[in-house]
Amino acid sequence: MESDMVIHNGGCHCRRVRWRVQAPSSVVAWNCNCSDCSMRGNTHFIVPSEKFELLGDSKEFLTTYTFGTHTAKHTFCKFCGITSFYIPRSNPDGVAVTFRCVEPGTLTHVEIQYYDGRNWESSYNQTGIASCSQGTD
Structure with a gap:
């Protein structure tokens, strides 16, 4: 899926994390059915970490939850609880951005693909998700 690169702005509900x-x-x-994504209703796209920038003092308003392999770093706002981004297990060198937390106007199309997180290893090998954090520059 080719389209122009743009700058998307976003953050959490209370706007402390930007x-x-x-x-x-x-x-x-990616619409994942793992226990965490299912409970949060998270659907995210993945970018290389160097394409993502926290703004201002956002870091002080974040907290992190890990479980299982502790590879994924599930960040969320300490005040409103929204996970607007996190470090995914599938791409620990990237950032998973919750597409619903992107401000309106810059996303022209979102193609939803299914990721079987309950059968993580087989889905990881079949979907090609591992390449999502690799830059296309």
Whole structure:
């Protein structure tokens, strides 16, 4: 899916956590059924970490939850509880951005793909998700 690279701005509900990310205007977002994503209703697209920037003092308003392999770093706002981004197990060198937390106007298309997180290893090998954090520059 090719589209122009743009700057997307976004963050949490209370706006204490703010970020910007460089990504295509048309993205593939992953709808995962692992226990964490299912409970949070998270659907995210993945970018290389160097394309993501926390703004201002956002870091002081974040807390992190890990479980299982502790590879994924599930960040969320200490005040409103929203996970607007996190470090995914599938791409620990990248950032998973919750597409619904992107401010309106820059995402022109979101293609939702299914990720079977309950059968994580087989889905990881079959979907090609591991390449999502690799830059296309």
